[in-house]
Amino acid sequence: MADRIRVVVVGAKGRMGRETVKAVLNDPELELVGAVDRSLNGVLVAEVTGVETGGLQFSNDLDKTLLETKADVMVDFTNPAVIKGNIDTAIQYGVRPVVGTTGMTPEEIAAWDESCKERGIGGVIAPNFAIGAILMMRFAAEAARFLPHVEIIEMHHDQKLDAPSGTAIKTLELIAKEREKMGQGHPDEHESIAGSRGGDYEGMRVHSVRLPGYVAHQQVIFGGLGQTLTIRHDSINRESFMPGVVMSCKEVMKYEGMVYGLENLLF
Incomplete structure (x- = not known):
């Protein structure tokens, strides 16, 4: 050997x-x-x-x-x-x-x-070592070419220190290569509670959830005329x-x- x-x-x-x-x-x-x-x-x-x-x-x-x-x-x-x-x-x-x-x-x-x-x-x-998560990011970048309105919800265990997750940041970076920076939502929208609309990355919104019971999960949600597309990955265990x-x-x-x-x- x-x-x-x-x-x-x-x-x-x-x-x-x-x-x-x-x-x-x-x-x-x-x-x-x-x-x-x-x-x-x-x-x-x-x-x-x-x-x-x-x-x-x-x-x-x-x-x-x-x-x-x-x-x-x-x-x-x-x-x-x-x-x-x-x-x-x-x-x-x-x-x-x-x-x-x-x-x-x-x-x-x-x-x-x-x-x-x-x-x-x-x-x-590597922000994420799960093969499925890498495929989720790749598919999301492809989808953004056709459905540029996108938000991310990432969910992790409550001991995670950084937010948003490295996977969410990497996903945003990959999507940003495929779509122009743009505003999303109504131009006059107002947050009655600060941060309700999540973080803003080139017009895309990202939301971080931290709760016991989660391991590592992410949804990339795309919206278009009369339709939505959700690409989701879940790590059930480590x-x-x-x-x-x-x-x-x-x-x-x-x-x-x-x-x-x-x-x-x-x-």
């Missing part, structure tokens, strides 16, 4: 992190060599994830873990407060970041793209993201620069 791709999972204690640990362990082309969490140094990964990892322990030192494991890829599902430093650290050590955390600016992504190219490595930032994560760990080895959006690996 050819050398397996050596993967460190950052945020391995969290719900997405635990699913990633399982997915990496179950793929014969990947090898889990590190699990990082700032609160669990020295704790067996198996005790937290319920999956046997051959005695692998959590570390709270990302620099040390990336160096000692000779990692190829860092998968990161942490939060916006720490993700930027983690990406910088990975690139510094020549480790390819695969990132599912959202909330980065286009300027930051462009800077990481340059840094990756300087080191001769690839990176992936396993839905794992095929995209595993694919990214493999494909990132072939790239130089930062890839923004899983669609760039699929199509």
Whole structure:
């Protein structure tokens, strides 16, 4: 067997992190060599994830873990407060970041793209790793050519920190490439409660729902004369993201620069 791709999972204690640990362990082309969490140094990964990892322990030192494991890829599902430093650290050590955390600016992504190219490595930032969500965004961009009046409702669990979601922002960006910026709704409409009409992106409205019970869901609603079209994707559980994560760990080895959006690996 050819050398397996050596993967460190950052945020391995969290719900997405635990699913990633399982997915990496179950793929014969990947090898889990590190699990990082700032609160669990020295704790067996198996005790937290319920999956046997051959005695692998959590570390709270990302620099040390990336160096000692000779990692190829860092998968990161942490939060916006720490993700930027983690990406910088990975690139510094020549480790390819695969990132599912959202909330980065286009300027930051462009800077990481340059840094990756300087080191001769690839990176992936994906607002959504679910294949169905990528198809939903692609179909929405196509539909906008014919039905330019569109609003987005995205619904996530109540622990999500950023709004709108990275998936909603990516969807808006893709649609904006296919339609002219335009106003929607009545020109004299009035909000009796501020924010009732949602956020405004080039005339498109986006609404964020945060409630317990949700995982990740999005509706893209188009309106036309005498008709509406709704394109919807639902992630029922976090396993839905794992095929995209595993694919990214493999494909990132072939790239130089930062890839923004899983669609760039699929199509």
